[in-house]
Amino acid sequence: DIVMTQSPLSLPVSPGEPASISCRSSQSLLYSNGYNHLDWYVQKPGQPPKLLIYLGSYRASGVPDRFSGSGSGTDFTLKISRVEAEDVGIYYCMQALQTPITFGGGTKVEIK
């Protein structure tokens, strides 16, 4: 199974400041179709995860443009350009290249 490693574990951010989360996979997520099969999710208490970014860099429907995903192969980044109070939650990267899908350990974003 592909191992996903995220950092940092916790990310305190002041409102209006940028935030960045890193994710590394144990093998390349770049498929022959040219797409990286890497998704980003956010989970809030008592809810299932919500998709933010798919195929490495494509924002899911309704996701604000302050969220962006980048990277290729084994190294990926989720950036929030200006953190808002509603962005608190636990962020997970997930590889969708192979079954079983696998997740990073999560990054807790909180407001300072």
Add this chain to the structure above:
Amino acid sequence: QVQLLQSGAEVKKPGASVKVSCRVSGNSLSGLSMHWVRQAPGKGLESLGGFDPQEDQIMYAQKFQGRVTMTEDTSTDTAYMELRSLRSDDTAVYYCTTKTYGHSVQSYWGQGTLVTVSS
């Protein structure tokens, strides 16, 4: 719009088995790749396995090989996940999840089923 409706909470004793269901509406189960993910209290997301369209079969996470069985009943659009030889550390919320691919990708999750393993 796809909806995933899971069965209700379960309490099981160590060594028992549990079978969780996930009924699909708004789409046909046969057109989806269903996956099962769990989350222990205060912990992260852990995949148990799912349908691999490239292999055309269900693939299980190595950790759960031999202890989990996933099945699908396309006549009722219901997916099932059975976990055997339950231990206390299997206590978790179990989710079914899938995606659809159209103009953009949509991700769908069931509401979660809490499985509590306790003597």
